[in-house]
Amino acid sequence: DSFFCIHIDSHQRLTFYRTGRKSSFKQSVIEWLEESIQLSELLQESTLEVWVGLIQQHYTFVPVPLYQEEHRDLYAQRAFYLPLRDATWTDSITTRDYIKVLYEADRELYKVLYQYLPEVSCTHYLTPLLRRFYEQFGDHNKTLCLANVRGGYLTLAVFADGKLIFVNLFEWQKDEDIYYYLALMVNQLELDPGKLIMYLSGEWVPDSDRHKWVRRKFKQWKWTHVQNHLFSASVKKHNLQAFQLYDLVCPFL
Template sequence: MVTTNKEKDLYKKLSIQVSLNGLSFCILNRKDNKICYFKKVDFEKQLDPIKVLSKIELLYEQEEQLNQPVDEVALLFNNALFSLVPENLFDEDNAASYLKFNTRILKTDFIAFDKIGQDTVNVYIPYANITNYFFDRYGEFEYRHSLSVLIESFLSLPKETDTPKVYLHVHKNYYELVIIENGKLVFANSFEYDTKEDFLYYLLFTAEQSKLDPEKFELILLGKINKNSEEYKMAWEYIKNISFMGPFHPFTFEETAKPKEELSEYLLIKSL
């Protein structure tokens, strides 16, 4: 879906990431390929979708730049309410059935899905109150699950070797883990963790179940992690080949719109 606004040819795209732990916004001026606005809000604790919407409404009252006209909007939902399904087994009429074993589904929940590549469907629950809010504000727009964007971005990377690549995208207290081998998606899931030991356990357990040798596979880190992170230091003791995601976008930034660490906003920027 593409945004339809009364004003055309503004050359501006707004990217929004919504989770129960925080919000991120950025605006790209496509005329000069420059990100001209960036705003990130972390919540002190996890909220419910009703309180998240209240935070969004407050931001639009406070942030003048958020009220500037744009001609395209991309909204990402970052939550654990998803299930990946092989496309040849996917039945749109029974989409809710793929979620019932790992997600509590209410009768009022709306079920959405994203097609990923040629053979995978991500079935998920968006927050309907939040999609309705943005529809009222912008009209028709595109929304997707953040994991869909993440997987597609990794699948689109050049295949340099046959070595399995494990991508670990870190947020506060949880991460997504995606395994790509020979240009194909092998595994994707998210894990909550409280300690650096938990962080390492889920990574090594997934590698073991996927028959990956810590001496051989490549671990690529991105998101809310750096070389000073305790999680990085612990992983370094057990995994031989660790690196951080390299340059991933062609944009420049207005001085006031530059995030402290670009990799921590990988999904937001990738959706532009």
């Protein structure tokens, strides 16, 4: 399991970005946080706000007009095609089609998190990412795609005229996997690569082979931007660019 952690100070500046890998997320998350970022010291900050985003492939979306809380587990069972092993959790994303995000998460994991971080906000990784992207670009009357890379996952989300028409969380191991999933998305949705506006965020490296491929395929591509100049300026001191932390900073700025 992989970990990605950022800390933003009270002046909205990045103070650190940490990554790590452990064999068991549930048993080691608090241990890793303590080793890497001195969690106990950070918890003494009176204004500390903690978010945990879980990258979980067992998720689904339900339009709010059709959503009934008493059927929450049933929605999940039908979407995942397997008996629920853990609890079903829900988030909300406000778009023109207000939707609920349902996902499966380990009860024991959340119990550990709430034990050590009583004020923690837990969410599916996709929720703040899609919410923030929509807030920035959802009123466009064009077709937009967000391509975010984080760890071994590629998030692809397509908005057309402000409506979410496609989203998926793909596992990848080599660049060719990313090329395949992007081409698959274009073919499935019958999109015109020349007209699609492609926003890149997360672990993209400017002028890398992966980036050059996207530039050839999608003429209208852009880096996502964090709408906070203090934060964007501070990340440069860490040899980063703001778009590379876009998905991680979405809950905060």
